[in-house]
Amino acid sequence: MSSGLELFDRVRRHAQAAPDRIAYVELAGGRTITYAELVDQVVSFSHESHGEVVPLRSANRIGFPIEYLTWLTRGRTVFPISIELADIEVASLQRQTSELRADGCMLLASSGTTGVPRIVCRDARSLDAVSRNMVDAIGFTPDDHVLAAVPLTHSYGVEHGLLAPLWAGSTVLLVDGMDWPVITRALRDVTIFPAVPSMIEMLAGSADGSLTMPKLRSVYSAGGPLPRAVSDCFSDRFGHRVGQVYGMTEIGSVTFNDPSREPFDPGSVGRPMNNVSIRVLDDGEIIVSAPSMLSSYVNDGTSVIDGHFRTGDVGHLDEHGRLTITGRVRLLIDTGGLKINPLEVESVIGLHPDVRECVVVPVKQSETVQRICAVIVARNASAPPSTESIRAFAKERLAAYKIPRLVQFRASLPRTATGKLQRHLVEVT
Missing domain, CATH: 3.30.300.30 (ANL, C-terminal domain)
Known part of the structure; x- marks a missing residue:
């Protein structure tokens, strides 16, 4: 069974248990779709696509999860592509994947160290594993309202705004771009907030004295280093400690620094998720083995040592098994x-x-x-x-x-x- 089918089976079960539960809300326009409607839209989707690889170039809209689920359940390979890319970049990505034959997986473009973006292939096993791990580690539930402000075309965005919430039956609040008035209003109802460091910094320094997050139970950051001063400022203002997730396109989300777990170190990216192995080489480079790892690059090799992916990041593990990132081997x-x-x-x-x-x-x-x-x-x-x-x-x-x-x-x-x-x-x- 492909990941798309297994994920969709879970969506079906959520629709049967609570058909009127909202699956997605477009905050800017107010459009919503329930779990029952989501199932109906996927089943009745009538558009055809030529080729095995289906590009999804979309902003954070309800149409994205509909198409994502549709093509996975039909055994196609979905390729989320950022709307920020220039047409010439999109054409290059599509040329590289036009002859690809793969069954029910996801492609994502990742920056490599050669100057040319590399295309990562994440198979069914990878998508299933990262969905389960995030639900277990972060605790997504059917009662949660998850803010999806990170683009769904990014690995972090699709994992935390689609895979994990749908696996758990949560409601996702979609934001199209960095629309701060919409985001700040939405935070009054959000329970889980996957952020990037710049969002944490802007919220912590906001001059809006009425900004509150009364229902928030988990806020965490990924996508780059979160300075201690920024984390502390956010915590002091809103009363919530900021966790961190570590991952990348090639390996998925692999650690979580749970703010509710003691001892808590805000500078750490946390402990490995289920079945994740993290090692630090003699030169300090972090290597990771995880069930959520890529199966391959398209038309390229992988940076793997004994089943571990070379991340290009430098760091160390402490006595509690927590990982701290201290630098980068790569140039990104x-x-x-x-x-x-x-x-x-x-x-x-x-x-x-x-x-x-x-x-x-x-x-x-x-x-x-x-x-x-x-x-x-x-x-x-x-x-x-x-x-x-x-x-x-x-x-x-x-x-x-x-x-x-x-x-x-x-x-x-x-x-x-x-x-x-x-x-x-x-x-x-």
């Missing part, structure tokens, strides 16, 4: 929950006819948010390209969030004696 830049591979951006800007070479580096905007700066060596130093021309060139080829906010020019970039770029020596003025 976190811009408030969205990851940017600097090599990908550099390769695009390097195609500009007036650019000799380029390096992309992070610039701190706040405790949880970074922006990117392109530091460029022009082909003609006396007549360098304008910032506007660089950004316009990138806009045609990259998602909006990957376009550098800052562009600076240098006569040269720092390199070793062997010519290797020294990124850590590149300074933004």
Whole structure:
């Protein structure tokens, strides 16, 4: 039985037990769908799709879970694709998967270290395992109202806004984008809040004195480091400790730092979920074995050692078995929950006819948010390209969030004696 069928069987049981229970609410427009209606929509879905892989390029709308369940139950492979991606990026992803043959699984695009996004294949076993683990670890129930502010096209978003809530029979409140007035109103009814660090920071620093979360019982963050000062500020203001989830597209959600469990360390990402093995190599790199792991990359190998996936993150385990992340082996830049591979951006800007070479580096905007700066060596130093021309060139080829906010020019970039770029020596003025 595929994960889509097993998940849908659970949705059917929820519909039979409580047909009028709301499955999803679109907060901006007020549209709702009950569990019984969700089942009916999936069963009666009449649209056809060509090919084994079905792309789902959608905002957080009720149509997303309908199509997601429909195609999985029909044995197709679903491929959630961010609406933030440029058309040229979407076309590239679709070309790579056009001939793929896979039964009832999910594909997700993940940034790698080669400068080219890699496509992750998560099979039935993986999706089932991560659904069970999150329900067990976080405690999703039919009585919960879950805020889905993270895009469902992301691994974190689809796991915590679709897989786990539907497995448990919860109600999901959908937010399309960072609509803060809608989010703050919704928080009055939310019981589970999967957030990213920038959301925690903005709520903690909000000037809205009427903002309350009276029904909240679990708030947690993922997608990037959560600074202790931000976590403490949120806790002091709202009276809720902020947990953390650790995971990535390739392995799913694999740890949970439960705020209700003592001893609690707000700087940790918590203990491994069921059947998850975490090891730390001699150089500090974290490797993970989990039933929620990818089955493969599309047209690529995997970074696996003895059944453990190499995460590219650095950290340590304490005496309680809790994991703390201390750094990254990889180069990904976190811009408030969205990851940017600097090599990908550099390769695009390097195609500009007036650019000799380029390096992309992070610039701190706040405790949880970074922006990117392109530091460029022009082909003609006396007549360098304008910032506007660089950004316009990138806009045609990259998602909006990957376009550098800052562009600076240098006569040269720092390199070793062997010519290797020294990124850590590149300074933004």
